Amino acid sequence: MGHALLHLLSFTIVLALYLPIITLIVFSFTAARYPFFPVKSWSLKWYEALWKDQQFYEALTNSIIVSGLASVVATVLGFLAAYSLTRSTFRGRSALTGFMVIPLSVPLVLLALSLRVYFATFQVNFDLFTVFLGHMVYMVPLSILILRGRFQGFPWSHEEAAFDLGAGRIRTLFEIVLPWMMPAVVGSILLNFTFSFDEFIIAWFLTNFEITLPIKIWTDLLMNYDPKVNVIGTIVFLLSVSVAFLAMFSLRKGNQS
Amino acid sequence: MLKAKPIELIGVTKRFGHNVVAVDHFNLSIPSGEFLTLLGPSGCGKTTLLRMIAGLEQVSLGRIMIDGEDVTGIPPNRRDTSIMFQDYALFPHKTILENIGFGLKLRGLTKSEYRKRAQEMLDFIQLPDIGKRRPSQLSGGQKQRVALARSLVIEPSVLLLDEPLGALDANLRRRMQVELKRLQRDVGITFIYVTHDQEEALSMSDRIVVMRNGQAEQIGTPDEIYRAPRTEFVANFIGQCNVLEGKVVEISDSLVLCTHEAFGQLKAVNPKGFSVKLGSTVKMAVRPENIAINDGARGKENGATVIKRDQIFVGSTSRCIVSVTAGMEFIVEGPRVAELANTEKVQIGWSADDLLVLADEDK
Numbered sequence: 001m002g003h004a005l006l007h008l009l010s011f012t013i014v015l016a017l018y019l020p021i022i023t024l025i026v027f028s029f030t031a032a033r034y035p036f037f038p039v040k041s042w043s044l045k046w047y048e049a050l051w052k053d054q055q056f057y058e059a060l061t062n063s064i065i066v067s068g069l070a071s072v073v074a075t076v077l078g079f080l081a082a083y084s085l086t087r088s089t090f091r092g093r094s095a096l097t098g099f100m101v102i103p104l105s106v107p108l109v110l111l112a113l114s115l116r117v118y119f120a121t122f123q124v125n126f127d128l129f130t131v132f133l134g135h136m137v138y139m140v141p142l143s144i145l146i147l148r149g150r151f152q153g154f155p156w157s158h159e160e161a162a163f164d165l166g167a168g169r170i171r172t173l174f175e176i177v178l179p180w181m182m183p184a185v186v187g188s189i190l191l192n193f194t195f196s197f198d199e200f201i202i203a204w205f206l207t208n209f210e211i212t213l214p215i216k217i218w219t220d221l222l223m224n225y226d227p228k229v230n231v232i233g234t235i236v237f238l239l240s241v242s243v244a245f246l247a248m249f250s251l252r253k254g255n256q257s
Numbered sequence: 258m259l260k261a262k263p264i265e266l267i268g269v270t271k272r273f274g275h276n277v278v279a280v281d282h283f284n285l286s287i288p289s290g291e292f293l294t295l296l297g298p299s300g301c302g303k304t305t306l307l308r309m310i311a312g313l314e315q316v317s318l319g320r321i322m323i324d325g326e327d328v329t330g331i332p333p334n335r336r337d338t339s340i341m342f343q344d345y346a347l348f349p350h351k352t353i354l355e356n357i358g359f360g361l362k363l364r365g366l367t368k369s370e371y372r373k374r375a376q377e378m379l380d381f382i383q384l385p386d387i388g389k390r391r392p393s394q395l396s397g398g399q400k401q402r403v404a405l406a407r408s409l410v411i412e413p414s415v416l417l418l419d420e421p422l423g424a425l426d427a428n429l430r431r432r433m434q435v436e437l438k439r440l441q442r443d444v445g446i447t448f449i450y451v452t453h454d455q456e457e458a459l460s461m462s463d464r465i466v467v468m469r470n471g472q473a474e475q476i477g478t479p480d481e482i483y484r485a486p487r488t489e490f491v492a493n494f495i496g497q498c499n500v501l502e503g504k505v506v507e508i509s510d511s512l513v514l515c516t517h518e519a520f521g522q523l524k525a526v527n528p529k530g531f532s533v534k535l536g537s538t539v540k541m542a543v544r545p546e547n548i549a550i551n552d553g554a555r556g557k558e559n560g561a562t563v564i565k566r567d568q569i570f571v572g573s574t575s576r577c578i579v580s581v582t583a584g585m586e587f588i589v590e591g592p593r594v595a596e597l598a599n600t601e602k603v604q605i606g607w608s609a610d611d612l613l614v615l616a617d618e619d620k
Binding site: 155157158160161162163164165166167168171175176179180 | 311312313332333334335336338339340342344346348349350359360363364407411
């Protein structure tokens with residue numbers, strides 16, 4: 001009896017969490033101009049409309065460029081930082097670690113605002129590159145945290161054994177350290193990608209004309225309600241979920257081995 | 258047979274930070290082909306010393322010479338040494354063949370060449386069929402041999418072993434001791450072996466260095482160290498010892514006469530010639546197996562009547578604890594101690610040759 005109640009409760013909570021998204025997916029298939037229940041007729045016409053929307057393609061391409069580049073670069077930088085923060089012991093190591101991950105705890109809107117002011121001071125053009133830089137501020141710390149966890153489990157004797165057998169630092173990095181770190185590296189790239197791909201506030205503050213997908217959605221909603229938004233939402237949701245699943249799978253597989 | 262090379266450690270010192278001295282002005286010369294053991298409790302600096310010889314730890318002060326050549330500043334990948342870790346450090350994502358061949362690959366051998374040599378090595382360690390497996394698929398004993406093969410295949414002149422048997426069960430450990438010793442004789446290279454297990458040290462080494470606080474407490478063959486421990490620390494670390502403290506009343510040649518509150522007069526030998534002054538207190542040690550009981554104790558220079566307290570069964574022989582006075586206990590070992598009843602009065606005795614004067618620990 002208690003068991004059944006628990007199941008019911010869990011089910012209700014999960015349903016409550018996913019109901020908005022399910023609603024969005026359902027509405028993306030309606031024929032009506034405005035989303036209302038009950039749905040009277042089904043249609044793929046908003047998908048077709050999106051298919052023809054040139055702005056959508058531009059925004060999608062921009063988003064993929066920024067997210068793809070930022071997630072890889074942030075992971076490389078995070079890898080190097082996490083490597084030295086776990087491998088070496090020096091005074092103030094934990095203080096430095098804390099200092100480097102602080103941006104994660106700053107509200108995004110503050111981060112975005114301060115970056116806007118900062119770039120404006122130096123008269124930097126606001127375009128995709130500034131969005132990329134802005135995302136890096138958040139993503140490098142994220143990478144450090146993800147990669148540091150796996151580095152802490154790295155048996156350093158493996159590195160020393162490689163040195164001892166005649167390998168140099170670079171060789172050891174690529175042949176011994178990187179294979180061990182691979183699950184976390186893949187996980188870091190994918191998680192960072194989903195963050196950057198969905199991120200709105202930083203992108204909104206740091207670009208003028210080269211817009212990313214979340215900004216495109218926002219402006220579509222702002223000007224006048226456009227049912228294509230439901231379609232974009234559905235696509236982005238499915239994409240993000242599959243990437244996040246891949247990331248989790250990669251991280252978990254790594255922890256098991 | 259590989260080419261063995263002698264090693265010279267000159268004033269080798271390792272400091273961590275400002276206060277911690279892990280190894281303190283350590284001097285030792287190790288002839289080529291020797292099986293040398295660094296023995297000591299954890300924190301005595303034995304592993305740090307080994308890692309400095311491997312080049313994995315920087316030397317704070319002093320020099321390390323291999324075959325007359327100063328290698329102090331040379332990084333581990335260009336040293337003629339090979340180290341074997343306690344956790345074996347086999348690379349998990351490489352196959353066994355790739356693990357063993359890794360060092361050869363780095364030395365420029367082609368894939369077919371190093372695979373051939375690695376396979377020969379697998380035959381040598383009598384595990385010819387595991388080449389395609391990964392380390393996670395091996396047992397502890399197999400991993401241990403693979404790690405050994407990986408270290409030996411690059412033909413080092415010195416093999417450094419950091420408690421390599423620590424992770425094995427007692428039975429396998431004893432077998433591997435014999436195997437390692439035999440292997441060392443076969444390949445003929447210098448082995449420097451770190452352990453905290455005195456039994457391992459005694460059974461395998463040509464020479465043992467007992468380490469304490471970063472310094473050598475005593476250096477000698479297993480036999481010397483067991484029979485003539487220099488200090489109380491060594492006496493208790495290698496086997497068990499009864500240590501007594503007496504006041505010196507007479508010195509004649511190597512014989513020292515002392516008074517002791519429980520044993521009355523004690524006659525001890527001072528074969529190493531430690532400085533002993535009349536009227537000063539001196540520490541002496543006697544091994545439990547050198548103490549005779551009842552009839553056997555008659556006519557011995559040292560002895561007393563004691564009361565039997567507890568029995569410890571150790572298999573081949575028996576050991577018991579006797580109380581000499583209220584606060585003082587002694588360990589006696591021998592085949593006949595098992596026959597004694599608890600709280601029985603026993604006469605114990607041992608000869609002057611078995612009571613050794615120990616060095617003053619402060620020096």
